[in-house]
Structures are given as C-alpha cells and as structure tokens.
Amino acid sequence: MNQRPSLTELTAFAAIVRHASFRAAADELGMSASTLSHMMRALEQRLGLRLFHRTTRSVAPTEAGARFFHNVSPVLSDLDRALADVGALSEQPTGSVRINAAEPAARALMDRIVPAFLERYPGIHVDLVVEGRLVDIVAEGFDAGVRLGESLPRDMVAVPFGGDCRLLCVASPDYLRRAGTPRTPDELARHPCVRFRLPSGKMYRWEFKRHGQEFKFDANGPITLDNMDLMVDAAIKGLGIAFVWDDTARPALDSGKLVTILDDWTPPFEGHYLYYPSHRLVPVALRAFVDVLKDVERQAPPPPRPR
CATH class of the missing domain: 1.10.10.10 (Winged helix-like DNA-binding domain superfamily/Winged helix DNA-binding domain)
Structure with missing residues (x-):
C-alpha cells in the first residue's frame, strides 16, 4: 500500500x-x-x-x-478521547458522552442522573442509545454501557447506581379470584402466562429462588410481548400472570390494579452498573458523567428496593 x-x-x-x-x-x-x-x-x-x-x-x-x-475502532476512540482530554483544559468541558443501555437502565439514568449532569455540564451532549441486546461498547463506539451486575463484561470499570433490582410475579385481583392463586412456582404451569421475548428472539425463562433453592420456568400462555409496559397492561386486563420489573409494575400495584404473588420466591438481586474500559484514557465527558453519578448516589440514595 x-x-x-x-x-x-x-x-x-x-x-x-x-x-x-x-x-x-x-x-x-x-x-x-x-x-x-x-x-x-x-x-x-x-x-x-x-x-x-x-x-x-x-x-x-x-x-x-x-x-x-x-x-x-479503538484507534478512532482513542483519538476522540485524546481530543476530549485536551478540551478539559477549557473552563467548561464540552463534547459528548455516548451510553448504551437497556430500557429499565435508561429510565434509571433519566430519573435523576442525566438531569443533574446536564445542569452541571450544559456544554456536554448526552447520547443515550436504548436497546435490549448486549453489545461490545468498544467495537460499537460507545463511551460506556449499563448492565446488571450479573452480566458485566470482564476487565471493565463498573460503578453501581440505583440500588438492587427485583422481578415480580403479578396478576389482577379479578384474575386470581377467577383462576386461583399459585402458591409455588410449579403451579404456574396451570395458568396462562404473559411471555416475554428477549431482543435475541428467545423466550425469557422465569427464574425463582428461595432458601438456596432455584426454579426455572418456561412460561406458556396466549400472548408474547417484548415490552414490559405492555405486559403490565396485559396482566391488568386479566390475560394471565406476568413476570415484570418492580418499577414497571409499581403504579399498577399501588393503585390496586395488580397484586403480587410468590413474593418469597422473588428476592432482590444486584442492580445496574455503568461500565467502561479500564485500559483506555477516560474521556473528559465520561469522567464528568461518572463523577455526577457518584455524587447523585451519595447525596440522594434511592428509596429501598424492592417493596
């Protein structure tokens, strides 16, 4: 050449x-x-x-x-970071921070962290890409990503936020009066369930745990969805039992439209982490974002989760 x-x-x-x-x-x-x-x-x-x-x-x-x-890609990313680092010499940092996150994690960021960041750093643009698939953040040009603690990639710096997470089994009171209430996870096989399709196309297996005992369940039912807000709507309409995030179901639970079942089988687990490569120069915009995230978590701890 x-x-x-x-x-x-x-x-x-x-x-x-x-x-x-x-x-x-x-x-x-x-x-x-x-x-x-x-x-x-x-x-x-x-x-x-x-x-x-x-x-x-x-x-x-x-x-x-x-x-x-x-x-x-890593060469271009390093160049961008080097340019951003030079920009840190200015009085007010500028540039952008590009973050990949699934919808629940993106909602958690948008709740308190992103507003606080933009208030402190109005010259930095936040590019938040919401998708469910797991990506290689370095290869795809992201500064950082968000994952649950159990699925963090190796060799990454990881910063927790938002507290523990929990998935809940929910149904409408009318449905339970009509069909009965399952007392153990294996009894779900006798009920219609609202299935959840992962971004990969696979069906999500419901996972339960109690006193060291684990149970995995392949849900079966009349409807399959790929959005948990719609799953909550389906459960409210009495179409079956759904397995959804606590935060997603909380408004319907507080209003009495849904109730939880199998609570002792659905303990909380490790929540979300912002993660980024540990072996590269951290760009100024990302470093600022991490600082704000830590400050927000210290100053205003989230309410206890789950309820």
Missing part, C-alpha cells in the same frame, strides 16, 4: 459499518452517499481488499472489512 488511509476515510469507513448504511453514514458525516461510496471504492483499491458486500438494499463488511473495523 503506497498511501495510508486518511482520518476522513477511516472515520467514514467506521460510520458505514456502524450504521450498515451508506446513506445513514453520509447523513452523520454531512456528505452525499455517492461521495461516500466513491471514497470507499478508492480506499478498497488502495488497500487491495474488498471491505463491503453491497446490494441495492444493504451493506455489510466483508471478513476483511470486519477485521479492519475491529482494529480501527
């Missing part, structure tokens, strides 16, 4: 892989899709490698392209 790729080319290449789209990448970069396509063809010619599989409807990296992206 006679000439190294420019920073513009590398940035454009990474954007195409992240978006799986020339058009979306072009919008991000502020150029036309045709210009971007021409740039990538020129890069492929200089590298002597095909980086993308292109069709009229999709674009995906080749094996060589995927490997190139894996190696280039």
